Amino acid sequence: MPASILPSVWFCLVVAMIAAYVVLDGFDLGAGILHLLVARSDADRRAVLASIGPVWDANEVWLLAGGGTLYFAFPAVYASSFSGFYLPLMMVLWLLILRGISIEFRSHLHSAVWEPFWDAGFSLASALLAVFFGAALGNVVRGVPLDAKGEFFLPLWTDFRTGQTGQTAVGILDWYTVLVGVAALAVLARHGALWVAMKTVGELRRRATVWANWLWWPVAAVVVAVTIASFTVQPRLRIGFAEHPWTLVFPALGWVGLLESRVGRVGQRRFLGSAALLVGLLTSAAAGIYPCVLPANSDPNLSLTISNAAAGTYGLAVGLAWFIPGILLATAYFVYTYRSFAGKVNAGNHE
Amino acid sequence: MDALTLHRLHFAFTITFHYLFPQLTMGLALLIVILKTVAIRTGDEHYHRAARFWAKIFAVNFAMGVVTGIPMEFQFGTNWSRFSRAAGGVIGQTLAMEGVFSFFLESSFLGAFLFGEKRLGPKAHWLAAFLVFLGSWLSGFFIIATDAWMQHPTGYRMDGAGMAQLTSFWALLANPWVFWQYLHNMTASVVTASFVMAAVGAFYLLTGRHEPYGRTFVRWGAIAGTVSTFLLPFPTGDGQARGVLESQPVTLAAMEGQFHTEAGAPLAILGQPDMERERLDNPLTVPDALSFLTYRRWKAEVKGLDAFPRDTWPDNIPLLYYSYHIMVGLGTLLGAVMIAAAIGVWRGFLYGSRPLLWVLMLAMPFPYIATTAGWMTAELGRQPWLIYGVMRTQDGFSPRVSAGNALFTLLGFMGTYAILAVLFLFLVGREIEHGPEAA
Numbered sequence: 053m054p055a056s057i058l059p060s061v062w063f064c065l066v067v068a069m070i071a072a073y074v075v076l077d078g079f080d081l082g083a084g085i086l087h088l089l090v091a092r093s094d095a096d097r098r099a100v101l102a103s104i105g106p107v108w109d110a111n112e113v114w115l116l117a118g119g120g121t122l123y124f125a126f127p128a129v130y131a132s133s134f135s136g137f138y139l140p141l142m143m144v145l146w147l148l149i150l151r152g153i154s155i156e157f158r159s160h161l162h163s164a165v166w167e168p169f170w171d172a173g174f175s176l177a178s179a180l181l182a183v184f185f186g187a188a189l190g191n192v193v194r195g196v197p198l199d200a201k202g203e204f205f206l207p208l209w210t211d212f213r214t215g216q217t218g219q220t221a222v223g224i225l226d227w228y229t230v231l232v233g234v235a236a237l238a239v240l241a242r243h244g245a246l247w248v249a250m251k252t253v254g255e256l257r258r259r260a261t262v263w264a265n266w267l268w269w270p271v272a273a274v275v276v277a278v279t280i281a282s283f284t285v286q287p288r289l290r291i292g293f294a295e296h297p298w299t300l301v302f303p304a305l306g307w308v309g310l311l312e313s314r315v316g317r318v319g320q321r322r323f324l325g326s327a328a329l330l331v332g333l334l335t336s337a338a339a340g341i342y343p344c345v346l347p348a349n350s351d352p353n354l355s356l357t358i359s360n361a362a363a364g365t366y367g368l369a370v371g372l373a374w375f376i377p378g379i380l381l382a383t384a385y386f387v388y389t390y391r392s393f394a395g396k397v398n399a400g401n402h403e
Numbered sequence: 404m405d406a407l408t409l410h411r412l413h414f415a416f417t418i419t420f421h422y423l424f425p426q427l428t429m430g431l432a433l434l435i436v437i438l439k440t441v442a443i444r445t446g447d448e449h450y451h452r453a454a455r456f457w458a459k460i461f462a463v464n465f466a467m468g469v470v471t472g473i474p475m476e477f478q479f480g481t482n483w484s485r486f487s488r489a490a491g492g493v494i495g496q497t498l499a500m501e502g503v504f505s506f507f508l509e510s511s512f513l514g515a516f517l518f519g520e521k522r523l524g525p526k527a528h529w530l531a532a533f534l535v536f537l538g539s540w541l542s543g544f545f546i547i548a549t550d551a552w553m554q555h556p557t558g559y560r561m562d563g564a565g566m567a568q569l570t571s572f573w574a575l576l577a578n579p580w581v582f583w584q585y586l587h588n589m590t591a592s593v594v595t596a597s598f599v600m601a602a603v604g605a606f607y608l609l610t611g612r613h614e615p616y617g618r619t620f621v622r623w624g625a626i627a628g629t630v631s632t633f634l635l636p637f638p639t640g641d642g643q644a645r646g647v648l649e650s651q652p653v654t655l656a657a658m659e660g661q662f663h664t665e666a667g668a669p670l671a672i673l674g675q676p677d678m679e680r681e682r683l684d685n686p687l688t689v690p691d692a693l694s695f696l697t698y699r700r701w702k703a704e705v706k707g708l709d710a711f712p713r714d715t716w717p718d719n720i721p722l723l724y725y726s727y728h729i730m731v732g733l734g735t736l737l738g739a740v741m742i743a744a745a746i747g748v749w750r751g752f753l754y755g756s757r758p759l760l761w762v763l764m765l766a767m768p769f770p771y772i773a774t775t776a777g778w779m780t781a782e783l784g785r786q787p788w789l790i791y792g793v794m795r796t797q798d799g800f801s802p803r804v805s806a807g808n809a810l811f812t813l814l815g816f817m818g819t820y821a822i823l824a825v826l827f828l829f830l831v832g833r834e835i836e837h838g839p840e841a842a
Contacts (some may be wrong), residue, residue: 149470
């Protein structure tokens with residue numbers, strides 16, 4: 053393999069890790085978003101939690117491993133984005149803490165003030181995390197005001213304009229990133245509904261199916277809206293797709309997934325359709341901004357790209373030697389875990 | 404407070420709180436594997452129940468380690484962006500490897516270990532426990548390798564843009580600093596778990612409940628605790644001190660409170676560093692002992708702080724000195740407690756000796772204090788460097804994150820962790836109250 057393509061290879065691997073995260077943790081975030089709405093009784097809620105119990109922690113590891121891989125391959129992007137998105141990332145951390153203990157500690161006690169509290173914490177944290185992750189993706193697509201040292205710092209919001217036409221972006225939350233946040237909330241909620249419908253039985257399954265069905269319309273609406281808005285906010289996307297027309301396969305995958313998640317056979321097919329939609333959305337964004345990893349909207353020349361932000365060639369090459377067997381092992385663990393956990397959950401089985 | 408101080412406090416607070424949990428996770432994982440091995444070999448249901456009881460405490464502890472560990476992965480970037488950018492070409496390797504090789508392993512088999520005993524059968528369930536143990540010890544390795552590179556950078560070169568780039572993967576993983584620090588750290592985590600197990604056992608015996616389990620916990624705690632407290636000073640602690648002598652001699656002088664270069668240097672047992680007069684106040688010393696420990700010769704010359712330029716002195720010498728002395732002092736006392744307990748097991752008087760059981764029960768917090776002091780020794784000793792000899796701490800924090808923002812999130816973490824601590828003690832207390840018979 054020629055050394056010059058190593059950064060591109062790692063760009064693809066990082067995107068693949070994040071896509072795996074969104075698909076896998078996406079359904080347990082979605083189950084959390086709808087937790088209070090689809091699961092009315094304590095038995096229902098235990099069933100929802102049992103449907104994600106053995107896997108949610110491992111799903112979340114894709115975020116950590118994906119973040120670690122980003123740091124390994126593009127240290128400058130990790131350094132800039134994590135310090136630049138300081139406050140929202142800290143809130144993400146607090147939400148991850150709240151969500152983790154809500155899931156893990158709920159079953160330790162039976163009391164009218166214990167389980168409902170953690171159910172609410174689980175649901176609130178899941179919903180806010182979906183919005184935050186969506187807004188983060190929106191920020192990456194829109195670009196951030198990088199300075200000459202590759203640093204930036206953004207206030208949470210100012211006047212909700214995207215700061216186009218010459219001036220730089222002025223806030224982490226503007227109309228566009230809020231829109232992507234809302235889109236993430238809708239898409240992940242529906243992803244979770246399809247998962248719960250697939251893994252449970254009875255009234256719970258029926259309610260989850262109803263939610264999945266009607267949520268298709270808002271999902272379709274926000275996906276269309278985000279697509280149009282993205283091309284408006286980030287002109288680079290049009291150039292990217294025009295230069296590499298084959299990358300249109302990514303948006304195509306998303307559209308096929310969106311349809312399949314509605315017209316496919318109820319159960320696994322629809323869930324996989326939703327997964328394809330998520331992968332399509334994420335890979336489209338990545339393909340559109342490539343070769344940037346973090347575009348600058350202050351001055352395009354300050355963008356962090358696969359060439360100016362990548363680690364050294366030796367490091368990237370030696371990384372492949374451990375990453376490939378490592379990720380194959382991880383995949384094997386996942387196949388094992390999901391197979392031993394196949395089929396419908398029985399709330400009585402968990403603890 | 405300025406931004407540098409706040410970023411340092413931010414990291415120090417979150418890492419200190421976090422590490423209270425992984426040290427028990429790693430040590431207890433080993434002890435649970437031992438209990439399960441005994442259970443399978445003897446076919447004794449008693450040991451299966453004992454392992455199940457500790458698995459419940461392990462679960463709560465593990466969850467705490469996970470939720471407080473995620474902030475650590477983020478903080479390199481959020482609070483230390485210049486360091487992350489400069490060092491990512493090297494430590495990105497070890498941090499990414501931790502995610503790929505250990506987090507996936509731990510998280511995938513934790514569920515099988517906690518909920519899969521019936522479905523898997525004893526052998527496969529033992530394997531799940533073993534894989535969780537392996538994952539947690541691998542995780543420790545990659546973190547120590549990351550810290551070791553900051554303590555003693557190897558296998559890299561600085562490129563034109565001031566970024567460290569890896570030149571030798573093996574030099575990074577086989578850094579001589581890693582070997583002793585890893586063994587010392589893992590030994591200490593077994594000490595913590597041994598004391599926790601023995602303390603719960605002593606509590607049961609003193610309160611006259613679950614006594615068969617109380618005896619098992621005290622016995623295995625005493626055995627594992629004796630072996631591990633023995634290994635702490637020698638060879639692991641001694642090995643690590645030699646590494647410090649070789650690559651950070653000024654740090655060793657500061658740890659020992661050795662202000663002046665002298666032949667036949669005394670070992671300070673007690674005393675307070677007086678930075679104005681550059682001496683130890685109220686010293687209690689053993690003549691020539693520091694020379695002997697350092698060079699194996701009683702009259703060897705030991706370099707004091709005065710042999711090094713002041714701008715390379717660790718920036719908080721009294722705190723470094725106290726951390727080191729607290730670690731060593733507690734390590735010695737904990738060793739003595741464990742020897743007494745082991746003799747009690749051997750001669751058969753331990754389970755009836757209320758004073759000794761009281762000591763075992765009350766000793767539980769002290770290994771945590773000793774490990775915390777040990778890590779403070781390592782990290783304060785590295786100062787004023789972030790990457791030893793390469794990058795100073797003051798050059799590593801995020802320039803665009805203001806002191807006010809850092810204080811805000813530090814307060815946020817303090818509040819969050821205070822609640823977590825209460826929840827943890829409440830839930831573990833309940834599990835201890837329920838006892839192993841219910842397991």
